[in-house]
Amino acid sequence: MAIVKTTYNRRSFLKTTALAGGGMMLGFSWLAGCQPASEEALEMPKEWFEINSFLKIGENGVVTILSPNPEFGQNVKTAMPMIVAEELDVDWKQVIVEQAPFNTDLYTRQFTGGSQGIRQGWQGLRMAGATARQLLREAAAQAWQAPVEEITTEAGVLYHKNSGKSAGYGEMASAAAGLPVPEEVQLKDVKDFRIIGQSRKNVDGLKIVTGQPLFGVDYRRDGMLIAMISHPPAFGMKLKSVDDSAARNMPGIKDIFTIKTYEEEYERNAFDTNTFPELVAIVGNTTWEVMNAKKALRIEWEPFSDYTETVNSWGGKQSVRIPAGLENTSGHIAKMAEMAAKPGNVLRKDGDPEAAFKNAAKVIERTYTAPFLAHNCMEPMNFFAHVTADKAELAGPLQAPEFIEQTLSARLGMPLEKIDIHMTRMGGGFGRRAYSHHMVEAAVISQKVNAPVKLLYTREDDMTFGIYRPAYHATYRAALDADNNLIAYQVKAGGIPESPLGRGAANRFPAGAVDNYLAEEWAIASNITIGAFRAPRSNFIGGAEQSFLDEVAEAAGKDPIEFRLDLLKRAQNNPVGENNDYDPARYAGVLELAREKSGWGQEQPNIHRGVAAYFCHNSYVAHVLDLTIEKGKPRIERACCAIDCGIVINPDAAANMAEGAIVDGIGNAFFGAMTFKEGVPEKNNFNNYRMIRIGEAPKAIDVHFVQNDIDPTGMGEPPFPPIFGAVANALYKVTGRRSYDQPFLGDKQVLG
Amino acid sequence: MANFTLSINGKKQQVDVDPSTPLLWVLRDHLNLVGAKYGCGVAQCGSCTVHLEGVAVRSCMLPISVVGNQSITTIEGLSEKGDHPVQKAWLEHDVAQCGYCQTGQIMNAAAFLKANPNPSDEEIEAAMSGNICRCGTYVRIKAVIKTAAAG
Numbered sequence: 010m011a012i013v014k015t016t017y018n019r020r021s022f023l024k025t026t027a028l029a030g031g032g033m034m035l036g037f038s039w040l041a042g043c044q045p046a047s048e049e050a051l052e053m054p055k056e057w058f059e060i061n062s063f064l065k066i067g068e069n070g071v072v073t074i075l076s077p078n079p080e081f082g083q084n085v086k087t088a089m090p091m092i093v094a095e096e097l098d099v100d101w102k103q104v105i106v107e108q109a110p111f112n113t114d115l116y117t118r119q120f121t122g123g124s125q126g127i128r129q130g131w132q133g134l135r136m137a138g139a140t141a142r143q144l145l146r147e148a149a150a151q152a153w154q155a156p157v158e159e160i161t162t163e164a165g166v167l168y169h170k171n172s173g174k175s176a177g178y179g180e181m182a183s184a185a186a187g188l189p190v191p192e193e194v195q196l197k198d199v200k201d202f203r204i205i206g207q208s209r210k211n212v213d214g215l216k217i218v219t220g221q222p223l224f225g226v227d228y229r230r231d232g233m234l235i236a237m238i239s240h241p242p243a244f245g246m247k248l249k250s251v252d253d254s255a256a257r258n259m260p261g262i263k264d265i266f267t268i269k270t271y272e273e274e275y276e277r278n279a280f281d282t283n284t285f286p287e288l289v290a291i292v293g294n295t296t297w298e299v300m301n302a303k304k305a306l307r308i309e310w311e312p313f314s315d316y317t318e319t320v321n322s323w324g325g326k327q328s329v330r331i332p333a334g335l336e337n338t339s340g341h342i343a344k345m346a347e348m349a350a351k352p353g354n355v356l357r358k359d360g361d362p363e364a365a366f367k368n369a370a371k372v373i374e375r376t377y378t379a380p381f382l383a384h385n386c387m388e389p390m391n392f393f394a395h396v397t398a399d400k401a402e403l404a405g406p407l408q409a410p411e412f413i414e415q416t417l418s419a420r421l422g423m424p425l426e427k428i429d430i431h432m433t434r435m436g437g438g439f440g441r442r443a444y445s446h447h448m449v450e451a452a453v454i455s456q457k458v459n460a461p462v463k464l465l466y467t468r469e470d471d472m473t474f475g476i477y478r479p480a481y482h483a484t485y486r487a488a489l490d491a492d493n494n495l496i497a498y499q500v501k502a503g504g505i506p507e508s509p510l511g512r513g514a515a516n517r518f519p520a521g522a523v524d525n526y527l528a529e530e531w532a533i534a535s536n537i538t539i540g541a542f543r544a545p546r547s548n549f550i551g552g553a554e555q556s557f558l559d560e561v562a563e564a565a566g567k568d569p570i571e572f573r574l575d576l577l578k579r580a581q582n583n584p585v586g587e588n589n590d591y592d593p594a595r596y597a598g599v600l601e602l603a604r605e606k607s608g609w610g611q612e613q614p615n616i617h618r619g620v621a622a623y624f625c626h627n628s629y630v631a632h633v634l635d636l637t638i639e640k641g642k643p644r645i646e647r648a649c650c651a652i653d654c655g656i657v658i659n660p661d662a663a664a665n666m667a668e669g670a671i672v673d674g675i676g677n678a679f680f681g682a683m684t685f686k687e688g689v690p691e692k693n694n695f696n697n698y699r700m701i702r703i704g705e706a707p708k709a710i711d712v713h714f715v716q717n718d719i720d721p722t723g724m725g726e727p728p729f730p731p732i733f734g735a736v737a738n739a740l741y742k743v744t745g746r747r748s749y750d751q752p753f754l755g756d757k758q759v760l761g
Numbered sequence: 762m763a764n765f766t767l768s769i770n771g772k773k774q775q776v777d778v779d780p781s782t783p784l785l786w787v788l789r790d791h792l793n794l795v796g797a798k799y800g801c802g803v804a805q806c807g808s809c810t811v812h813l814e815g816v817a818v819r820s821c822m823l824p825i826s827v828v829g830n831q832s833i834t835t836i837e838g839l840s841e842k843g844d845h846p847v848q849k850a851w852l853e854h855d856v857a858q859c860g861y862c863q864t865g866q867i868m869n870a871a872a873f874l875k876a877n878p879n880p881s882d883e884e885i886e887a888a889m890s891g892n893i894c895r896c897g898t899y900v901r902i903k904a905v906i907k908t909a910a911a912g
């Protein structure tokens with residue numbers, strides 16, 4: 010049985026209070042799970058002690074957790090109460106999760122992204138559940154004058170066997186609130202879990218299938234006006250003049266004006282991406298009226314000159330140059346090829362790659378590219394705002410309220426305590442909603458018209474606003490000796506405007522498994538804005554690397570899984586270099602599981618198989634795709650997926666996430682692309698931006714989890730990157746041609 | 762502006778709107794029925810699907826002036842307690858991720874199954890191809906339709 014400390018250096022992760030109407034409230038730190046394993050560890054950061062979540066037990070026995078993490082389909086709203094219910098020992102149906110309002114005084118680190126929700130909440134939620142249970146047992150022991158060791162619990166009821174007494178949690182909650190928090194509590198053994206690991210249905214399922222108002226776009230307030238924006242039609246352009254004479258007098262229109270999202274000289278943070286600093290705002294009574302007036306505006310735009318912005322990012326203050334010009338996709342491709350031919354910035358070097366390549370029996374060199382991608386969340390960007398002289402009320406979909414709240418405070422000149430942000434369920438995020446300029450825009454518009462306003466982007470506004478997944482390019486080289494051993498490996502990768510090898514990707518497999526290794530990067534500045542997109546950077550480099558390894562395995566005359574496993578064995582037994590960012594045994598584990606479950610090696614007629622694996626965001630994933638050709642088009646007959654994300658809280662919901670990532674990956678590998686002509690995004694709605702549809706999704710997906718007792722890690726992103734490699738490798742088996750440039754199909758319909 | 766009397770979910774409702782207003786915005790802005798969603802506005806994603814005389818239509822491109830007295834059913838009126846066979850099967854398969862596209866998918870599936878109670882896989886794919894799910898819940902959607910058809 011694991012014992013966890015609820016205090017560290019006399020500071021506590023937990024705090025109890027009595028609820029006004031009876032019952033107890035236990036405040037806890039969402040980040041307590043970050044505590045180091047040993048007492049000798051470095052001094053702990055202050056925020057690990059900040060009470061940022063609450064668990065309430067009402068007199069009726071209902072348990073409520075206030076979750077600081079917004080929901081966008083990852084289903085944490087079901088998984089988190091399961092964790093609390095497990096340790097608290099209640100029927101999980103008695104636990105409900107409420108979305109906590111955003112409040113920096115009470116909650117910190119409210120962020121959905123990086124597949125971190127469950128990973129960071131795990132320890133804190135367990136500790137909170139176990140502590141509350143312990144307090145309830147102590148309260149019962151006092152009330153019944155019995156030793157606390159004799160008090161047992163089951164499904165929300167306290168029992169004392171010897172006296173035959175029992176009481177619901179609700180009955181003891183008020184008394185428990187008055188007791189001191191124990192300094193340490195026992196957590197359950199993994200083998201005793203009864204809720205964690207058993208699939209539970211989405212707690213919001215009924216609301217979703219009956220169309221209840223859950224999303225930002227559904228938000229409504231008496232007297233609320235509708236607002237839309239017009240932004241420049243091209244990157245590299247800015248506003249010149251607006252002629253609103255026709256639009257202004259159209260029915261239902263209240264006002265038309267220009268806004269600046271940020272003040273001049275404002276020092277941006279990493280999430281204040283400012284694609285178009287000046288916009289035209291149209292405000293009116295109803296959506297249709299505003300849409301029509303927006304079309305009737307006559308706006309002149311003009312090219313801007315180079316300018317520099319200060320961005321206060323993780324690496325400290327940086328001066329970022331935004332180049333002038335109207336960019337073209339063809340120009341991007343040529344520039345990337347040019348950069349790839351020059352030496353890059355060295356990120357890691359092991360051994361003597363140059364010499365190894367010189368002495369190689371075989372050298373393989375291949376180049377991979379991928380275009381910009383739009384997130385295309387199903388719910389377009391929108392936000393409700395009501396800004397008055399003394400407060401600002403905001404409601405809508407956003408992933409990272411903590412960053413944007415500071416921005417808003419600076420923009421409105423209003424202190425944080427007067428700003429209240431309500432986080433609605435998000436109709437998709439995929440990274441896009443970590444950039445909440447639309448919230449600031451809504452607030453500025455509301456302030457100007459002095460009324461509650463809901464700002465809505467049209468699909469076209471949303472798709473052409475930037476903040477895309479960057480365009481990428483990677484060149485790989487591999488050297489084989491006369492016995493077909495991989496003796497050297499090089500990757501040189503870059504992108505517009507960032508490299509896909511940043512933040513440690515250069516230390517991932519096969520680094521550590523090859524004696525001579527070199528990773529270099531480069532980047533090209535652009536005025537097209539980019540942002541996090543499901544598994545940033547990995548979403549390209551993972552697929553490119555896995556396609557290349559497939560080709561190297563073939564050149565070495567080895568089975569692609571066997572080839573990878575041999576390298577992983579090397580990394581496990583005799584690793585090269587330091588800082589290798591993966592666990593070779595867990596990496597091999599998913600490959601082995603996928604090999605077994607897919608029936609790898611048992612050839613079937615007309616089934617063409619591709620394999621790929623990757624590690625990112627703390628979890629390991631391997632896919633085997635079975636591809637067939639139907640009516641001249643490739644179709645995935647079956648996707649077999651193996652995942653090691655430690656303990657799985659809610660298996661069916663986790664499988665759903667993986668299915669979604671697989672479908673998303675196949676869609677983007679086949680069709681995903683945003684292209685530009687003279688700065689204009691060439692796609693602006695779903696009639697020209699090709700999205701995967703039901704007839705292109707796999708016919709079947711089976712998801713298998715590695716069973717272990719390791720603390721849970723993320724699920725939202727890791728299954729996504731390797732899909733690109735698996736698709737390319739399976740396509741090769743059909744066509745005999747390798748796919749190097751995404752999208753692999755594009756508008757091409759028929760394969761040879 | 763013009764007056765329209767609509768028959769929505771079995772009730773008569775009056776609205777005073779521009780005749781070109783798409784049904785989607787009449788539902789969402791004027792009648793506070795927000796189950797039908799805006800996704801594209803150009804009949805490409807299916808988020809806005811409702812039934813017109815029992816047939817699935819894209820409400821984002823359907824001007825209110827052509828609706829007349831045809832009966833409209835929205836997700837809010839598909840069943841009283843969310844217990845339409847398609848909704849039940851939807852919950853059984855726990856389809857939703859973000860949930861945004863789901864009402865449109867359900868409305869499309871419900872109308873399709875009424876017209877074709879025993880569909881093949883290919884027919885399901887053809888009928889549902891106008892509904893985009895950005896979260897990628899397609900495999901489950903297909904399974905739901907088969908469950909609902911069987912039950």
Ligand code: FES
Binds near residue numbers: 804
């Ligand atoms: S909003 Fe009507 S089909 Fe997309």
Ligand code: FES
Binds near residue numbers: 896
């Ligand atoms: S569930 Fe998110 S778009 Fe379908």
